[in-house]
Amino acid sequence: MTLARSRLLYIVAVLASGIAIGLIAVLQPHLQQAAVPPAAWPFAVSLVIDLIIGQRAAQGRAEPLTMGDRFVAVIGAGLIVTAMVAFSG
Numbered sequence: 001m002t003l004a005r006s007r008l009l010y011i012v013a014v015l016a017s018g019i020a021i022g023l024i025a026v027l028q029p030h031l032q033q034a035a036v037p038p039a040a041w042p043f044a045v046s047l048v049i050d051l052i053i054g055q056r057a058a059q060g061r062a063e064p065l066t067m068g069d070r071f072v073a074v075i076g077a078g079l080i081v082t083a084m085v086a087f088s089g
Contacts, residue, residue, distance in 0.1 A: 004063035006053050011073045017045040018077025022084030032085060039085075042077035046070065 003011075025031050025038035032038060050070065056062035 003069075006056065006062035007065055007069050010049055010053055010065055011069055011076075013049055014042055014046050014073035014077050015080065018042050018080035019084075021045075021077070022081040025081060025085050026088040039078045039081045042074050042081065045077070046074050 021038050021041045050065060053062050053065055057064040
């Protein structure tokens with residue numbers, strides 16, 4: 001089973017955002033005490049990218065995302081952030 005380019009780019013972008021958010025959370029420890037913890041921030045990134053891909057899919061220029069794509073990307077990014085913060089010491 002192969003992934004369409006838009007679906008693959010979505011997953012890679014959200015996972016990469018997890019790395020970026022993890023680095024920010026490690027470098028700025030006070031953000032770990034924010035009202036919305038850094039592990040939840042990938043949801044916001046996912047929403048923005050999902051809206052863009054959804055518009056392109058409505059125009060027939062991209063394949064729509066599946067719930068599996070969203071699950072893998074958001075949960076994976078959240079786990080990346082959590083692991084980076086936990087192992088930062």
